[in-house]
Amino acid sequence: MSYPQAKQLGRASNCEQDASCTSHAAAIGLPAVTLADAAKRCRWIAVDLGARDFALCLASADSSRLTPCFDSDYPSTMSAARLLGGGIGEHLMRHARQSTAPCWWADDADTAQAFSALAWTSRIEPLARSGRGIAFPVYTDRGQVGLFIFAGPELSPDPQSLHDLHGRCFALFDAVARINATQSREMPSMSRREIECLKLTSRGYTSEEIAKLLKLSVHTANQYLTQTTQKLNAVNRMHAVAKALRLGLID
Amino acid sequence: MIALAARNEQTTVAARLASRSDLTAFFMNLTDEIGADGYMLVAIAQDQERDNLQIIASNWIYDAIQLAGHALIAGLAQGPFASAPGGRPQSLIASQAPGVLGGEEARLLDILGHAEIFALRLHVGRQRLFVLFSAAEAGRIDPTVMPRTQLECCYALSQAPSVLAAATLQDPLSDRERECLFWVSEGKTTDEVALILGVSANTVNSYITHAIQKLSASNRAMAIATAIRSGII
16 A cells, blocks of 8 residues: 555544554554553543553563553553552463453452453452452564553443454554654664565575575675674674564564 | 344353364354455464465365465455554455456456455464455445454454464474573573573573474574564564
8 A cells, every 4th residue: 555545544534533543643654652642542541441540561572571661640650560469460461472352350249240241351360459450452463462451440341342442452552562663763774685684584594595695795694684783782693683573673 | 234233232241162163153153244255264474485374264165265375365364454453444355456466366356256355463362363354245344343353353262272272383382492582582692591591501402493493494593583473482
């Protein structure tokens, strides 16, 4: 799809839903939202759910830990720390690795009764009493994993709009991942050749094969790869490939 | 529209998908509800030269799969029209997309009864899958129900990890192999990984060699790339 076509599409579709607009804006190359914007958008989702607190947490690269990205106390991350207490963080991380379905927790039987009417969702049992909450796992194409957490005594998700809210979380996460990617990309931009070499390396080609394919000398191919390694601030080629994939420089 | 109304009434607590036939039943129902004729659920693994397509479930006729070919199907699933969850799915109408499809390919899809196609990207836990819904006539599928359908597919498939694992051989690595590969992807050398994990360098090398074989990669860099792409590390 060319840029003018995409722009047309963006204009044609009536942007009522703010979150899907964001993904549209990002898709056609307009500047992504800032983190403050993202926190604000998340607050609107929280309002629709009747939640008092919310947080977006990002999974570490080996998906063992959750780190807060922003929450209802933006710019501090106090409530995220509170939400992840009581062993909920570990539960959520384990859940998000396997399942995209939302999961919830509740202390009292009435709430649990009401929440169990939500199709496809599952219940987690925190170690400590932690009120009621619901978490939506989100993912990007580049393999980042995150969790939107909503909690509060008034939380009352509507079974009909759950898909819709989850969709908005996905779109928002995509925007946030883009902000993070542009922020961590302070290094000088890569040349086309460097990206090409890196891409071929990630597909299993050796320097000799790359040299043959791109009609370069082996030294030049190696030189390109050394440059990418330096630019990405990586210690070796394997590290550079991993970093480039996670940053979305190659796919 | 009738299908949509029926769908809204149905706020049932969805059943668990325990077997392959449950999976098929789920997709047949869904296909019917949204007014589509065909569905195809695929996983795509990237190889040195091309995309390896793995069809997990589908009601396309055998001929359609053979004629269209894996490359074309993989192209449709990953193409610019495929939308991620939270996006606005756009349909690909075979006869009106000369830029995306060649004339012959468009004609082929038309003949095979896939005139209009919706391609949706799915995230099932850390695993990425793609689903195609198609109708014989353009305009039969209601685009406004697609975002909901997309998440419904993600949720349903999340309930069927054993069925999916059997179909895609996802995450074939042992914990130790995955751990080694992760540290290598963080730029650690064999000796450093050995120190981190408290085993000998030879053991680390053998873990990594196994991982490379299991991922059918040709070297460490490719094994890491494959593992990251499929969400293993």
